[in-house]
Amino acid sequence: MVTASSSGSRTELPRLIVAAPASGHGKTTVATGLMAALRRRGLTVSGHKVGPDYIDPGYHELATGRPGRNLDPHLVGEDRIVPLLLHGAQAAPRPADVAVIEGVMGLYDGQIGGDGFSSTAHVAGLTDTPVLLVVDISHASRSIAAVVLGMATFDPTVRIGGVILNKAGSLRHSDEVRRALEPLGIPVLGVLSRDDDVTAPSRHLGLVPAAERPGAASSLDHLAGRIAASVDLDAVMRLAHAAPPLRGSAWSAEEALVGGLPDSGPPALALSGPRRPVVAVAGGRAFTFRYAETVELLHSAGCDVAVFDPLADSALPEGTAGIYLGGGFPEVHAAGLAANRPMLTALRTALGAGVPTVAECAGLLYLCRTLDEAPMIGAVPADAAMSPRLTLGYRRVTARSTNLLAAAGTEVTGHEFHRTTVTPGAGHSSAGIGGAEMSGAGMRGAWTGPERDEGFATDTLHASYLHTHWAGHPSLAARFAAAVTRHAAGATATSVAGPRTDGDTDRMSAVVDIRSV
Known part of the structure; x- marks a missing residue:
């Protein structure tokens, strides 16, 4: 269980990272199965994923009953990795007994050109x-020992405390590998045989999300039963308990917002009384991804979050004053999204x-005029279509101009992962819905980077x-929440006091409080 020392700066958290020599060895299967098997034992398990992946955390959530969380130095900075790990482990309803972290790609694979930055080994070190x-042993036996030795000695600061042999063909096969590994002094903690029942179906961007699989x-x-029968869970927990105390404090959404406020910017209007502005967040089978901390930041910034399903719901949540359309697979569900005309109209x-609206990747496709020729919302003057080319990689970009989410010149780190294209790829002072620019300002490019401008703002x-x-x-969350709160305040003021005139200042002050953001 997470426990803090008397000094308050060191925290005991049993933990381990599930890694592999390369993709395809079974990290997700083993990590998710371990989470579920340990939970079966009555332990509270915190699930984490190295990198920007948004599919695996969905399986982690299913296995642990807690939000899956990501640990990515590129996206959040090295100094936030330990605080975010502690935050996930300490989050309600109770602190975790153990944290299981699933790695990304091969153990030492990270940002291209970054010498392993954001790799599993990097996070293990942090x-x-x-x-x-x-290790998948299906195509080798004694040679597996050479692979493990290379993994263990490539970086002496990385401590491999155990091995799980995956896809063993027989007991004789796995015993041969065990004997080859004995001189290394790295114990085998489990052996999994070939079992098609524990594999998850895949498609164009990897595993099918858990939310789309009944x-x-x-x-x-x-899978939990297979792991419990094939892996020494007591030895796994001994390895987790061997992790030293962590230095630092858990991440806090409230503190992040205070520290992330821009030096200057538009004021936010906080509604007085019990009412809080509502941010409608897309969910359901077509929109399966958002980072857990996104919702926590919005809530700490004074907003309530209400999830809606663009495939099934006919209206936005009551009181919607902001919209967040995150990641997912609208290209798979384009026909269903197009058929839900009441939601498109809403x-x-x-x-x-x-209404202030943020859309990322899947959300961008949904906002286009068409997606594979199926009619979408049409808020963005562009058309989206599936592409044979995968776009994948970390990005470092700058806001081209001041907009809803960022002030001009704001530098942001992010990640792209899609097999679609949007044409044109960036805004350029063109018309939006119904031939009218929605905000009264031109549609502008959202980001500019080394390769191209991208997005619409x-x-x-x-x-x-x-x-x-x-x-x-966190300044992105603060800026968006401020816009949502102002919109809600304006709507409330209009409904309470009617259209505002110069003489309405006193009446407005009774409806909203102004605070600087």
């Missing part, structure tokens, strides 16, 4: 966490009325392929 190495829970239950009406809209982690850039 968090001083022992590594449990998963049978995901039963498959996970089967969103067009909201956007036309200036106005004073009330920000739509881009770029995924950003707002824990790394």
